[in-house]
Amino acid sequence: MFEVYLFDWGDTLMVDSKDTAGKMCDWSEVQAMPGAYEVLEKLSQQAKIYIATGASSSSADDIEKAFQRVNMSQFIDGYFCQDNLGIAKGLPDFLPAIIARLGRPQAAIAMVGDSWQKDMQPALLAGIQPIWLSQQAEVASYPAIRIIRCLNELCCP
Template sequence: MIEVYLFDWGDTLMVDFPGVSGKMCQWGKVEAVYGAREALETLAKTAQIYIATGAADSTELEIKFAFERVGLSQFITGYFCQENVGFLKGSPEFLSSILNKLNTPLANIAMVGDNFEKDINPAINAGIKPIWFTQKNIENSHDNVKVISKLSALYK
């Protein structure tokens, strides 16, 4: 049973609008990915939810504020980013540092993200459950990777 979900931020839980730069908490428009609220609300009943983001220009508080703007922060236990982890997302140290802080058996942790190189591959290497959220029609050649196209697939 999954006790902890680590979620990527941009294009996994909140829309990362093309061509918009800067800190998401300061964007004129922010939007949750379709189905994010329902997924987090459902999963938070039985698991802890953390954000594990590579957003290098945002602090933990700024990330939390962006989630507050779309009404998702109430379901999130904590936020991991370059500022408080000390490593770039995608590096082996990033996920390793987070897993050490969680103090949860690896078999009970899942990483949900849209980027294979920065979310899924590190999850595979760390020994946690990788869940690839993608709208692309891909051929999954990895037996241990769950591929979903809707966040509702996490709880249905």
């Protein structure tokens, strides 16, 4: 168990419909990923939960509104995005800026996401624990990365 979990947003905690334009908070329909509610509910009892997203057109308030629509905002302690950090996800300073704001040691922080390039590699470079949510049939084993197939595995190591 970590003190802090950073979660990617799209296709990690909420379904990112590639066919729908605009901010997720304004979509006619939004949907949580399977197990997301239960996992956040459980983890939030013992850890801080933050969203670390690359959603460039959404503010932290927009992101919170989307989470309110699936009744998960109550479990989230904060939202990090380009709007409030001034740094886009994927740039080398994105996660270090979040770590600095959190004021916690790197060993106490995990990054959970579905993208190797946008979540796992930056987490490794930032010195925090990467947890890769991967639906791929075959994934190479990386000793420094925990690989999970579904979010529920976060609560059952």
